[in-house]
Amino acid sequence: MTFALHPDVSTADTEYGIVLLDGRDGRYLQLNGTAATAFRALLDGGTVEQAAERLTTTFDVAPDRAGQDVERLVAKLVALKVVAG
Template sequence: MRLRADISVADTDYGQVLLDERTGHYWQLNPTGVVVVRALLDGADEDAAVAALTSSYEVTEDQARQDVSVLVAGLRTAGLVTA
């Protein structure tokens, strides 16, 4: 997964912000979202992102898998990422 070329990323005290430079819209990622997005942007698949989440936070694998799926779907729906 990759962010579109016109998406800027900024770290915040509570996670990250993704800014769509074309529209001016932004999305806030909480710390768990940052773990998932960083893993995926580093080339991990969704299973590896689930593993990264469960190793970083006290969350069940089932809950982590659901969270990863929802986040990825949201990023795709918002048009922030490419394959």
């Protein structure tokens, strides 16, 4: 699955992660540092597995937990229509 940010969604890095602004309805979404790491990996063209691997090398998290977390993040972002995947 290849990820692409919706054209009406912009991002801003913060000291706590990333904030996404959906220009269609003014909704803000804040991703914490862990979610931001996975999000960046996905937007860089990585797979869910590669994003999970990045989490395990950056944070103290088990591989199976990282995979589940990335899958949940993907599902949420797709459901909110801020990314196309």
